[in-house]
Amino acid sequence: MQVSDLLVASLEREGVEHVFGLPGEELEDLLFSLRESTVTFVPVRHEQGAAFMADVHGRLTGDAGVCLSTLGPGATNLLTGVADAHLDKSPLVAITGQGGLERLHQESHQAIDVLQTFASVTKWNTQLDSSEIVHESVRKAFKVAEHEKPGATHMELPEDVAGGQTETEPMAAGERIPIGAPAPDSLDRAETLLAESERPILLVGNGVVRTDASEQLREFVDATDAPVVSTYMGKGAVSDDDDRSLMTLDSGSNGEPARAIEAADLVLTLGYDIAEHDPGDWYPGTTPLVHVDSEPAEVYEAYGPDVEIVADVGETLGHLTDWCRAGHPSFERDWYDDLREQIVADVDDEPVGEPPFTVRSVLPVLRSEMASEDVLVSDVGSHKMAIAQNFPTYEPNTCIVSNGFASMGIAVPGGLAADLAVDSNVVAACGDGGFMMNAAEIETATRFGCEYTILLFVDDDYGLISQQQQAHTGESFGTELTNPEFQTLAESFGIEGYRPESATEIRDALRDAIDGGLSLVEIPVA
Known part of the structure; x- marks a missing residue:
């Protein structure tokens, strides 16, 4: 088949339903391959819009959204939305066209080093410089983009490669790789801090929503009555109708949620991404801190966890809930009620x-x-x-x-x-x-x-x-x-x-x- 057909067939194997993008001269073969596929091409009015569409698709579904642009200005227009997906931990696969390989060694029309340009805003990016690597590259792009923590990947398709012939078949889509279970010693240390606390508080980030851990979080809150403060991207992990919700962290160090964190004697951060909020704005610095996330905490002077549980957030919460229900902790139950009342009145x-x-x-x-x-x-x-x-x-x-x-x-x-x-x-x-x-x-x-x-x-x-x-x-x-x-x-x-x-x-x-x-x-x- 034609290489552009192979790329599109590979997208079909990944379950892609929509590709958001702008047509370009170097994309001709790929566009006609899309026309003959089950994938719907959505021509947009600006490449930034295409990337934002793929970004939001990834946030809502957990499946990588796909955006498409031509070379040069098309690729640079795409860049902002790709960067947004990358720092928001949204799975996205970007595809950009490129001129033929024979002219990329010299200065030529609209040609820039797109791979270098995209390097800082992607988890992985590559040039499809051979028909023999297309099937593997598409599979890798989706695997890397969707693996926790998700983000953006990018593939550049030169037009002469796209128009070439290949006997390679698309690869089957693979299952998501699960995140590991929490280490027993880390759990023990977290449970010790819980047992010593009277007023624990939970700071819930995007990682709880992203990994579908909301149900386990709500069970943990039911077991402890611990109050919950969400980051902007953690909203809804616990319903704001719940009396334990203190709504959302302020942008600075003011407001009832920040005062609740200051009054707590233990902070558990769950799926917290430091790119959302500077911990220097909300973390008192002396309160014991437990970090639960799929990756180790960022090295940050204002954020030094006493315990790091690097594991599946939902599974970790399940273990902690079982421990709490076994009767270990004894927490204060009404220390944040006045703060909750003030928040609700304001809303x-x-x-x-x-x-x-x-x-x-x-x-x-x-x-x-x-x-x-x-x-x-x-x-x-x-x-x-x-x-x-x-x-x-x-x-x-x-x-x-x-x-x-x-x-x-x-x-x-x-x-x-x-x-x-x-x-x-x-x-x-x-x-x-x-x-x-x-x-x-x-x-x-x-x-x-x-x-x-x-x-x-x-x-x-x-x-x-x-x-x-x-x-x-x-x-x-x-x-x-x-x-x-x-x-x-x-x-x-x-x-x-x-x-x-x-x-x-x-x-x-x-x-x-x-x-x-x-x-x-x-x-x-x-």
Whole structure:
């Protein structure tokens, strides 16, 4: 078969349903191979959007999302979304086209060293410089991308290799390699610290959601009544309806969750990725610390665990739960109740009056109009901080927040990927800054019949940067924006546009939008 056919057949063996990308001259053979396959090619409007789609697909499904670009500017446009997946620990396989091998030794049109460019944002990347390595490379790309901790991989396909012939067959997809069981001595040391504590607290990260350990976590919480603070990407691992949930870690050292950690006499971090939150902002430094994750803790002056359990997080929690149920610990049960009450009171404030509203006041209305299994994809900006801290989340993987690389522009393309990946309703929340970066993907969404809600918070400003400048200097510079008429923009794409002018209209607009097709709800905020 043709080598491009082999690559696509290998994607089929991996169970790939969608490839998100932009066509290019060097991709001609691969595109026509995709046309004849069971894989749906989703042509997008910008390569960054394609990578964000693959990123969110990987977050929601655990299966590597696939994105595609041509060489040169196509590959560099793809880079941001690939980096986002890499630092957010989302499985992603990127494929880039390249010119023929005969011209890569010299300066030539659009040719750069893409492998070198992608090296720092991938777990593994390679050039498919021979037809004989394609089947093995595809298998390795998926195996490495999906293995805990997941991330991005990359393959470069020169056009002369793609058009060549091969007798090689695709490899069968392999089973995921399980993470090992906890070491008995590490468990014993963790149990000793638990036995000596009265006020343990759990800091729950992305690793719990990513490894499907939420059920074991909830059983451990039931056995101990220990309070839970989540990172942004750990939201939903324990339901925020649970009285033991203290919602989400603040971005700094202020707020009730941070005060609870300071008052605790033992901290257990579960699936905590240090790229999310600087431990210097939340860890007191003297409290005994147990690190439970699939990899050893990062070497960090502000984060020195007393015990490291490098193992499957769910299995480790199962062992600790059994030990607790055997009657070993005796913990205080109500030391964090006042903090929980303050958090709930803050979260329940609803909007009043007329615009401009605040993001925080809109979130209770949004929460009430979304089912527990519906998915919220948050862009990056000041609204992300509000969503992370004030949007109660009840199930794992239902609030998608980018907090490793934290790149703006993910929500609109991410909403498209989420709509293709799940049966639930999807809301993509973004500010006007992030929205305009990839608003063109609305056309892609309409072309593929997607139905999700774009919730657009408008303040005509890069609000988060402006807030930080104001806090530091009392003024801001370089952050102000002007915007199009967003309802008209929505209608130009053939979708419904809403601009509620009162608290009642916000609820009505969100209810209509979430229950309807692809739509945009614009809310002015201050």
